Amino acid sequence: MAQIKLSNLRHSYMPSPKGPEDYALKEIDVTWRDGGAYALLGPSGCGKSTLLNIISGLLTPSEGQILFDDRDVTSLPPDQRNIAQVFQFPVIYDTMTVGENLAFPLKNRGVDAATIKRRVDEIAEMLDVSDMLSTRASGLSPDNKQKISMGRGLVRDDVNAVMFDEPLTVIDPHLKWKLRSKLKELHQRVKATMIYVTHDQTEALTFADEVVVMQDGEVVQIGTPVELFERPQHTFVGHFIGSPGMNVLPCEVKGDRAIFEGHEVALEGPTHGDGGRTDLGIRPEYVSFGESGIPAQVTKVADIGRHYVVSAMVGNTALKAVAEHNAPNPGSHVFLQFKPEQSRVYRDGWIATKERGR
Numbered sequence: 451m452a453q454i455k456l457s458n459l460r461h462s463y464m465p466s467p468k469g470p471e472d473y474a475l476k477e478i479d480v481t482w483r484d485g486g487a488y489a490l491l492g493p494s495g496c497g498k499s500t501l502l503n504i505i506s507g508l509l510t511p512s513e514g515q516i517l518f519d520d521r522d523v524t525s526l527p528p529d530q531r532n533i534a535q536v537f538q539f540p541v542i543y544d545t546m547t548v549g550e551n552l553a554f555p556l557k558n559r560g561v562d563a564a565t566i567k568r569r570v571d572e573i574a575e576m577l578d579v580s581d582m583l584s585t586r587a588s589g590l591s592p593d594n595k596q597k598i599s600m601g602r603g604l605v606r607d608d609v610n611a612v613m614f615d616e617p618l619t620v621i622d623p624h625l626k627w628k629l630r631s632k633l634k635e636l637h638q639r640v641k642a643t644m645i646y647v648t649h650d651q652t653e654a655l656t657f658a659d660e661v662v663v664m665q666d667g668e669v670v671q672i673g674t675p676v677e678l679f680e681r682p683q684h685t686f687v688g689h690f691i692g693s694p695g696m697n698v699l700p701c702e703v704k705g706d707r708a709i710f711e712g713h714e715v716a717l718e719g720p721t722h723g724d725g726g727r728t729d730l731g732i733r734p735e736y737v738s739f740g741e742s743g744i745p746a747q748v749t750k751v752a753d754i755g756r757h758y759v760v761s762a763m764v765g766n767t768a769l770k771a772v773a774e775h776n777a778p779n780p781g782s783h784v785f786l787q788f789k790p791e792q793s794r795v796y797r798d799g800w801i802a803t804k805e806r807g808r
């Protein structure tokens with residue numbers, strides 16, 4: 451396994467790109483620790499596949515370097531990069547048994563029979579498919595086929611990294627959570643460097659120790675699931691992660707406070723910079739109801755099982771709050787309180803408040 455470093459990476463599909471808008475990847479600097487579990491998370495078109503193809507060697511970047519443990523592999527072809535890949539759709543041989551499928555990547559590399567048997571048995575046990583080893587793959591359900599595909603990605607212990615590209619696409623919704631947690635468990639046992647590409651925040655947050663969030667060819671934040679939730683560096687991260695996402699409310703800045711719809715809001719700390727579009731970012735979980743505060747009118751209350759999502763209007767601005775219990779009724783007038791440590795200003799999307807005392 452290896453540490454993977456992407457240094458000053460840029461990629462354009464155009465022969466002579468001019469501005470940043472001509473780049474599918476704008477400027478990527480990321481280091482993936484040896485043995486870490488990472489997710490690459492972003493909406494369709496943000497550049498995830500482009501980045502994956504650059505790491506695996508299918509695509510040569512227009513600029514920058516890819517380093518595996520400080521060895522420059524930028525110009526190496528895929529077969530010399532030693533990366534295992536698991537794709538959206540199962541890649542298995544229908545005419546072979548499950549056991550033969552799992553053994554294939556090892557057999558192909560001339561691994562001895564005893565080692566193959568040991569590894570195949572280990573992986574089959576981890577994936578709960580030991581009883582299927584002599585079953586022909588053609589008869590498997592799509593879920594089991596994808597499990598075997600994952601097993602084929604994990605069976606070699608000499609790879610630099612295992613990359614998963616939206617691996618749960620074909621999995622039945624009710625089985626998704628099972629395989630999600632299985633993958634996490636597999637990472638803990640196999641300890642390979644794993645990169646999991648997805649547009650689904652639940653998959654990314656369940657699997658990864660650290661998530662790389664991408665938007666429009668750029669990395670907007672790298673952090674643990676908690677960091678992404680607690681302190682989004684960009685309104686995109688706040689909105690994309692969380693359900694419902696962070697409220698992004700137009701505001702002005704006055705000293706160390708924000709003015710939102712004419713009301714003063716205490717912030718996590720001082721604001722830096724000036725100009726640009728200014729927004730107040732606060733997650734619905736940190737908006738509460740009180741005896742005093744910002745007057746609002748409730749427009750809708752959704753009971754989503756564990757809690758209520760309350761939609762309200764403050765002046766002309768809509769926002770959401772999460773209530774654990776005692777949600778107000780639609781149409782009622784309430785007072786909202788914003789938790790100061792969780793209230794921050796964003797300028798042109800980027801965080802502009804400092805945490806007090808840091």
Ligand SMILES: Nc1ncnc2c1ncn2[C@@H]1O[C@H](COP(=O)(O)OP(=O)(O)OP(=O)(O)O)[C@@H](O)[C@H]1O
Binds near residue numbers: 496
């Ligand atoms: N072969 C190509 N030629 C030209 N442009 C491309 C090519 N492949 C991707 N792009 C463009 O590069 C940008 C990033 O695409 P990419 O496929 O990497 O994103 P993605 O996040 O993987 O999206 P998805 O999840 O839909 O696959 C998009 O604007 C896309 O249109």
